Amino acid sequence: MPEIEVSAVLPVYNDRAALEVAIPRSLETLEAIAPGGFELIVAEDGSTDGSTEFVREYETGDPRVHLMHSDERLGRGRALNRAFAGAKGSIVCYYDVDLATDIQHLPELVGAIREGYDIATGSRLLPESDITRSGGREIASRGYNLLVRTVLGSSLHDHQCGFKGFRRDRLLALLPTVTADHWFWDTEVLVRAQKSGYRIQEFPVRWRQGPGTTVRRKDVIEMGSAVMRLWWHLHVEKG
Template identity: 65%
Template sequence: MNTIQVTVVLPVYNDVEALKVAIPRSLEVLTEFGRTFELIVAEDGSTDGSRECVEEWEKKDSRVRLLHSDERQGRGKALNRALAESRGEIFCYYDVDLATDINHLPELITRIENGADVATGSRLMPESNIIRSGDREVASRSYNMLVRLFLGSKLHDHQCGFKAYRSDVLKELVPKIRASHWFWDTESLVLAQHAGLRVDEFPVVWTQGPGTTVRFKDVYGMGSDILKMWWRLHVEKN
C-alpha cells in the first residue's frame, strides 16, 4: 500500500445520523486543507445502519474506508485496529458528533507536521470555548485533576476526542496501552509524556452533543484505570 500523508479515523457505534454530517464535512475540510488522506470509519458493532451508510460512501469516494466489526470491541481496540490498517504518516481521530469544531483539524495536523509527536485539543485550557452541562463540566475537571495528580501529566484535558499522532510513534506506544475502551485516550497521552515525547495541547471550540455513549460505569472504570496505571508506573516498574 502506498503511504499517504494523513489517516483520519471516525470511531463509530450506532451513530448513523452523525455520520451523515461527519463524512461529507470531513471530506470537505480535508480536501480544502490539501493533504493526501484517507478517511477510515471504525464502525464498532453498530445495529442502526451505520455500516450501510459508510458502504454507500465507499462507492462514491475511494478515500472513504469502512472498518467493520461484527461485535463491539470498544473505542481503544477499534483505534488500534484502524492504526494497523492505516497508511498515513499522521494518524488522527475525532468524535463523530463533531463536538470539537472541525475547523481545528488543519491546526491538529499541522502541529504534527511542525514537530509534535502527539497533538490534542483541549476543552479545559483558559482559552477554550465550550458549551456543556454543569454536571459534565465538574466530572471532567475532577477526572483530569486526578490524572495530573496520580499520573504526573502536565496536560489540562485527556479525554477530548480530537487527537493526532505521528503514526510511527503511536505504533510504538500501542503495545504498552492496556485500555480497550475510553481510557485509551488518557493512557496514550500519559505514556507519551513519560517517554519524553513532545505533546502539544491547544484550546478548541467544543459543544456538547445531544447524547453520549459514555456511561456511569465507564466513568467509574476510568477512575479504576487511573489507579491501575499509577501502580504500573510507580510500583511494577520497580
C-alpha cells in the first residue's frame, strides 16, 4: 500500500446532502494530486441526520475514506484537532463540506506546502478573489478581519476561509497553544502561527455562499469578544 502523503479532512455536522457531492469530488481531485497516496477523513461531529451512516457505508466500499465519528458535539476546532492528530499524511488540509471554496484550488493548497510553506490558506478578501455572497455577510467579514489585523497584528486578509493546508508536524507543534474549540479556531491558529514565525501563503480563491447562512447580531458580538480574549492571552497572560 502506498505511503499516504495528503490527508484531507471534511468537518461535518448534519451535512448528509452535501456529503453526496463532496466525497466523490474530493476523491477525484485528490487522486489527481496524490495518486493513491492520500486519505479522506470525515470528521463527523455528533450529526443526527444520517451523515454517520452515509459515510460508514461509503467507507466500506472505498478504503481511502475514513469516518471519524463523535457521539457528542465537539465543535469545529476540537473536531479538527482530533482529525489532524489521527491523520497519516505529512500534509494535512481541510475544507468546508459545502465546497463553498472551489475545489479546483486544492492542487494550489497542497502545492504550497510541498514548496515549503508551513500553512496555506485561501482568501476571499484579496483583490483577485472571486466571491459571491450577501451584503450583510460581506460587511461582517470585512469588519471582522479588519479587527483581527488591527488588534491582533495579523498581516493576513481572510482568517476564516474554510480552506486551509498545513505541514502536519508544524501544526501539531502549534495546537497545544490553541484554546478555541469552535469557529474561532481558524483565526487563532493563523495568529499564533504568525507570532511563532511560521511561513504562510495566502492566495485568492473562487468562493460561493452556501444556502441558509446568515449573520446574527449575536455572532458579531461573539466575534469581537473572541478577538479581545485572544489579545488578552497574548499580551497580558503571554499565552
